Amino acid sequence: MSAPERQPETHQVDIAVIGAGPTGLFAAYYAGFRGLSVAVVDSLPEPGGQITAMYPEKKIYDVAGFPEVLGKDLVANLVAQADSAKPTYLLGRKATTLDDAEGGADSGLVLGLDGGAAVHAGAVLITAGIGEFTPRPLPAADGWLGKGVVHFVPELDKHRGEHVIVVGGGDSAFDWVLALHPIAASVTLVHRRSRFRAAESVIREVEDLGVSMITDAEIVELRGDPVLNEVEIAPKAGERLVLPADTVVAALGFVADLGPISSWGLEVTRKSISVDSTMATARERVYAAGDVASYPGKVNLIATGFGEAATAVNNIAVALQPGAKLFPGHSTDI
Numbered sequence: 001m002s003a004p005e006r007q008p009e010t011h012q013v014d015i016a017v018i019g020a021g022p023t024g025l026f027a028a029y030y031a032g033f034r035g036l037s038v039a040v041v042d043s044l045p046e047p048g049g050q051i052t053a054m055y056p057e058k059k060i061y062d063v064a065g066f067p068e069v070l071g072k073d074l075v076a077n078l079v080a081q082a083d084s085a086k087p088t089y090l091l092g093r094k095a096t097t098l099d100d101a102e103g104g105a106d107s108g109l110v111l112g113l114d115g116g117a118a119v120h121a122g123a124v125l126i127t128a129g130i131g132e133f134t135p136r137p138l139p140a141a142d143g144w145l146g147k148g149v150v151h152f153v154p155e156l157d158k159h160r161g162e163h164v165i166v167v168g169g170g171d172s173a174f175d176w177v178l179a180l181h182p183i184a185a186s187v188t189l190v191h192r193r194s195r196f197r198a199a200e201s202v203i204r205e206v207e208d209l210g211v212s213m214i215t216d217a218e219i220v221e222l223r224g225d226p227v228l229n230e231v232e233i234a235p236k237a238g239e240r241l242v243l244p245a246d247t248v249v250a251a252l253g254f255v256a257d258l259g260p261i262s263s264w265g266l267e268v269t270r271k272s273i274s275v276d277s278t279m280a281t282a283r284e285r286v287y288a289a290g291d292v293a294s295y296p297g298k299v300n301l302i303a304t305g306f307g308e309a310a311t312a313v314n315n316i317a318v319a320l321q322p323g324a325k326l327f328p329g330h331s332t333d334i
Helices: 022-033 049-054 071-085 171-180 200-208 259-263 302-320
Strands: 010-018 038-042 088-091 095-100 109-113 118-126 132-135 163-167 186-190 212-214 217-223 230-235 241-244 247-250 254-257 272-274 286-288
Touching: 010 022, 010 088, 010 109, 010 302, 022 038, 022 049, 022 071, 022 302, 038 118, 049 071, 095 259, 118 302, 163 171, 163 241, 171 186, 171 200, 171 247, 186 217, 286 302
Parallel strands: 010 038, 010 118, 038 088, 118 286, 163 186, 163 247, 186 212
Antiparallel strands: 095 109, 109 118, 132 254, 217 230, 230 241
């Protein structure tokens, strides 16, 4: 007797949030505040978006109420806040399709995920940031990922006492140098140009620490068996150098792509989605907030995303519940 056919995984919620970064997590909390059920979808395996993937150990200074806060601590607090909404997390899952439910958009939307799962929702809120991002590879490091080469440093302490080479000339490269300098045996910055893209204040901070910076040079070979233990660096002028290296941080930027979202009938310009003052997109019952949303005068800040998330959810509440008030009252009134 054959096994019964397994039915595709389905979820039924009021709001499907695409993106589990700060904006998406605050949107999940606010959905619960409005009495709406919510599912949060993200292609990354953990909540936090770019913060978790790229700079969990960095301090953030422009979030209201926090003179400074580590990225990982901000995410942990947002997750704890969102817990009151009892969200369904669908992490490590990519949103692939968006269709109107039977009966049209007024009856809701069906969000398709890779693997065949589906989320039936009254509305969809896209908080996908810059979209799915793929790190730019280090040409000489082909085959070394996971054997000494990394793109991000989610746990600094894993590199305590190591010899670390950071490759790149932007803000991320300098941030990793500053974060690793106090705990690594040595940190060396390698950049293929003589000029850096990072902020001048950060460059001066690294220079004041006496960090070795090799410019106009590239890593041409990595060596070690089975894991990395040294790299060869080729300057544009002069002799090649061989340095000890337990880890190479390839901070060369990344390529961002909205992926399937671009084909959902939205107005997409320069990898962002146009919205109106209610955060509504060109498609009925589809909203956007955070860095992925665009309108005249937009400033991409975490703080901006929080306000947009609240605006979007309140307008969704009105769309889903005829007669509901746009302004729900203050949380202190509960």
